[in-house]
Amino acid sequence: MADRDFQLIIGGEHVAGASGYDVVNPATEQVVATAPDASVQQAQDACQAAKDAFDGWARTPMAERCALLARFADVWDAHRDDLVPLVQAETGATMRVAKTMQVPQVSARFRRYAQVESNLVALPPAIMPSTALAPGGIIGGVEHRAPVGVVAALAAYNFPVTNMAGKIAPALAMGNTLVVKPPTQDPLGVIRMVELFDEAGFPPGVVNVVSASTVEAAEAITTSPAVDMISFTGSTGVGCRIAEVAGKQMKRLLLELGGKGAAIVFDDADLKNAVSNISSTWTFHSGQICTSPSVSWPSGGSTTSWSPASRGWRRTSRSATRSSATPSSARSSPAPTASGWRASSPAPPPTAPPWPPAASGPTSTPASTWPPRWWSMPPTT
Secondary structure (H helix, E strand, C coil): CCCCCCCEEECCEEECCCEEEEEECCCCCCEEEEEEECCHHHHHHHHHHHHHHHHHHHHCCHHHHHHHHHHHHHHHHHCHHHHHHHHHHHHCCCHHHHHHHHHHHHHHHHHHHCCCCCCEEEEEEEEECCCCCCCCEEEEEEEECCCCCEEEEECCCCCHHHHHHHHHHHHHHHCCEEEEECCCCCCHHHHHHHHHHHHHCCCCCCEEECCCCCHHHHHHHHCCCCCCEEEEEECHHHHHHHHHHHHCCCCEEEEEECCCCEEEECCCCCHHHHHHHHHHHHHHHHHCCCCCCCEEEECCCCCEEEEECCCCEEEEECCCCCCCCCCCCCCCCEEEECCEEEECCCCCCCCCCCCCCCCCCCCCCCCCCCCCCCEECCCCC
């Protein structure tokens, strides 16, 4: 795999990057392959290629576009045996995740958007009152859905091919063309995806891929006058920057940012079931998933907190304890402040997962620091 030559695809042509960088398996720290590193000019060329291909693709009947999406799904599935180890290696995911939640979800999403739907949507009638400008009456209308133009699609690193498929498929079905910017950490599966569009019979330039490790190349895409819309999944900070530069050109935006929230457990909840579900979501894919809660706490105002019993978890009063011999300094409930939540004890909330290391025992982890009444995980998306 390391000796495979990955290239940019611009206007249907395979183009070597201005340079290259190593893609490293985060689980083994071994080099998977060398990814092409695009220059600013190559990023701009990809945007122009998508713009040049737009008119012809937008005029293609939707039935034909959707047939190509279905064809791509078949081509992707036919290459499954090669794609699974590639995606698994560059993302560092478990083989089970790669086989079930990464590679097969690409073809599933393309088949979903391969269903032909009318671009004319009837709006429900509305009763309008009379005004000084016009008499009232029953007003109806039809919504006409049309392609935007060139869409820049930038995906997150946790599920790169799955996330990108959810951007590419609906854009193509509607008649848009794309410039695809895969995540820097694991771009190889997305590059392979765009290669297979040619095998499926898509016209040149409809889907272009530019991998790059520099901010300059990425901003060349988001600021290009040829790009009409940006679909981005990633951090809030980067999303704010994209919104800033795109707003100056009135580009349309679809931003999925941050994504993590709190898991609140109410007093009447099944505690064992709650902890099981939160833990499984929290730890899945190393916590690198937008449905993973960043904070978990029981509902406010009660005298309840959580502590482990010999089997499962139990409710205790006020303090989170780890053994029956709990010192009086054990962490108590968090208290609201003007800026959010804080622990009422002087120590800051820990960011470690809500379980001790395997080697830890009742005597190795102070009761005052684990388990916390307020759990926090640093953002990963």
